[in-house]
Structure formats: C-alpha cells, structure tokens
Amino acid sequence: MRIEQHPILDFAPKKTIPFTYDGRPMAGREGDTVAAALHAAGVMKLSESIKKHRPRGFWCAIGNCSSCHMTVDGVPNVKTCVTPLVEGMDVRSQAGRGSLS
C-alpha cells in the first residue's frame, strides 16, 4: 500500500531493494526502513508479545516503543522501524526475547 499521488509530497518511484522476510523474497524501496517496506507489502504483524504471543505491529515508528523488534541478519531485537533497509537483508519474525547464541 504505497502512496502513488499526493497533493504536497512527491513520491517518485525509487530503486527496488530486494530482501527476505522469513525466507520469502520481498522487495522494498530505497529509503525505506525495514518496517516501512514490510508494511508496504502488507505485513502488519512484526513481533509477538513474549508471554501470550499476541501479534504486535508497530506503534510509534520512531524507535521508542519496542513493538517492532525482529531478528535482522541474525541479530535479535532490532528496532525495524528505524533500521534502514539494505539489499539482501534477512528479516525474520522473532518469538520470545531473542538470543545471541
């Protein structure tokens, strides 16, 4: 769900940035954060609550709330709402607190 036309802002088509989400190939755009690219592709659920595994999307989009934590390139608890998307990134949903091992 991208904005194609806007009365004030110019969202000219940008370079496509390929990445994977839970192993599935996806495409974002240059300048996206990881969460913005997923959202544009219709992925709303970014994480799960730790105890009850309730679905969580993002709430603040500026790195405050931790609702968008995912595992990116093997690193858990990445704030995907403020992490710029990079070509070839391996983005994965994360259940639980995440581990470095």
Place this chain on the structure above:
Amino acid sequence: MTRQELLVIGGGPAGLSAAIAAADAGAKVLLVDRAPMLGGQLVKQTHKFFGSEKQYAKTRGFDIAKLLIADVLQRSDRIETATGTTAVALYPDRVVTLVKGEQYRKVAADAVVIAAGASEKFLAFENNDLPGIYGAGAVQTLMNVYGVLPGKRILMIGSGNIGLIVSYQLMQAGVDVAAVVEAAPTIGGYKVHAAKLARLGVPILTSTTILRAEGKEAVEKAVTVGLDACWNPIPGTEQSHDVDAVCVAVGLSPLHQLVSMAGGKTAYIPELGGFAPLLTAEHETTLANVFCAGDAAGIEEASSAMVEGRLAGYAAAKRLGHAHPDYDALVADCHAQLDTLRNGPFGRKTLAGIEKMNEKLREACRLAQ
C-alpha cells in the same frame, strides 16, 4: 572518553536551534540524534506553521527542517553532527554515553542541552495491542516520510490539533477516515482544522471513546461508545466501525528520562504532558550546566520548541564563557516570542503548567537550602 564543550541531544526543532544559537555565540557543539536523519518530527509535518516569521510561519514543517539543517551545516566549523547515534545515559558529572550500531563511546561535556522530544501517550482499551493501532506520529511517519499507507479506512481517537491535522493528512494521502472520536464534550483543536474535516464529510463524535478493537492478526473493526457527563460509557450506544486501522492521538509525554537518571528534579505536571524537568527561566535543569528545551521540557509545539532551543543554546554557551555580544537582547526577544506564542487558549494551559513547575522549583530550592 572524549571531552566536548557542548553536547546537544536531539536534532529536532529544539536541538537544531540550540546548536545554531550556541555556535553563533562561539561554542563548539556536538549534535547527536538517534534517527538516521536530522530534523526530528519536523520531517513529517506537511502543514504550514502558524506563529510569526521568526518561527517560519506559513512554511511547511519539512521545509523548516531543511532550513534549520542547512543553518547547522553552514556552521560545520563549530557544529559536528552524529546521526544514528543514541544517547543512552547521562550521569551527574555530565558524562554522556553514546551508542551507534556496535560502537559505544563516552563524552564528557562541559554543558548539555537535552532536546530529546516526546513519546506518544497510549490509551487503555480492549485489544489495544493489535497490529494496525498506531500513534498519530507513527501514521505521519509512515505516510509522509516513507509514502506508505497505514490502512484503507481508519478511526481517529482524539480531536486535538494532532488528531485533526493527521486526519486531514490521511485524507490527502487517500485514506478514508471513518470518524474522529473525542471523549470530551467539545472538539479539542482549532476550529479551522475541524472545519476542513467537516467539509470533507468526516464525522467528529464528541463525548465518545473507543471501547475495543476487534480482529485476529490485525484490526478488522473498532467499537466506540458514547460517554455521559462523568465520562462513563452509556450502555446501548455502542457503534461498530469497519476499519483496518486505528490512530491514537491522545497527547504526548516529555522524554525526561535522561534528566531523571542524572538526578535532575522532575515533577508530574499534567499541563506539560506528564513528568517534566524543573527548569529556570534560562531552561537550566536542577543539574548545573544541563539545559532542556522543546517537548522534553514540556509538551507544546514546534514553534515554541525552536525558540526554547535558541534560548537554551545562548544560555549554555554563556555558561561556557561564550556570551553572545547581544545576549541580553536575544534572550529578551526569545522570551517575548514565547509570550506571544502562548497568548491563546492553548497557551493558557502551558502557562498554567509553567507556573506549577516554577512552584515546584521554588520548593526544591527551599529544601536544598
């Protein structure tokens, strides 16, 4: 550990203005922001600002960000910038720890200006954690920075200026706004913003709040309910809205945490949005040489944040031995601008909050003696 004359934490309207003012007075500044770009929340403000020329009135927020960032870059001999850099701690001796990716470093600052901004307030209702429920700032970021739509049809909670402006911006981006709900009996924001929505046919439901969101993996519906004079839900007035997103615009709270962790005094002042640091007229906290400006000092808006930033920048530079040659006149002008900006119905609330804050500050000073 490196030494730094002045460290400014936060690159939004307040922090950018503080850095510019301090550099003009002669201070060497390090300006840090955790976001990948400078500008803070100005970068997503597509509306034209009010106020006077000194606060860039009639200019769109994202254009104000460009002007301020250009002013900072022009002073690159005095201002060093570090984006993607989070200030994770402030200690009483003004040591600040900064994290950028895997790098961790310590900076011992002679003076600090905290311009960390605010966080969005949350609202308690059933299923308020479902994906598709966003803070108003998140909706603006998604739409206006990344060009991504938050949903097809949205319910707005809160009719303050942010709720009204973001509703209008949602319509501009092509999202249908099902309704704006407001728990109070009257619309919170400016009439001019509310009138724009009314012309577009968006209902503004006063004395109404959200009861619950419904949906499995994301929002599929939202149920609102009417409130009586005591703000209790009125049974039988439930209304179901077919929406795939809910936007919560019920206010902001100052990010006071850095001040608090260093032992600076704060007080709970509802008019300022929650816990706010106790500040002198020059915006110094109860910690020597630690200043605070913008929403982190109490929720207001970007115009006053810019003026407060300048004020704190001049004051911090003076403390470091860089008194601007026109210091008294510049500071008097900042105070005059703030008085003008607060000379309205919303200003009265801020002024009441500042009066409470001053009382708490006097109390804290008496206890310290």
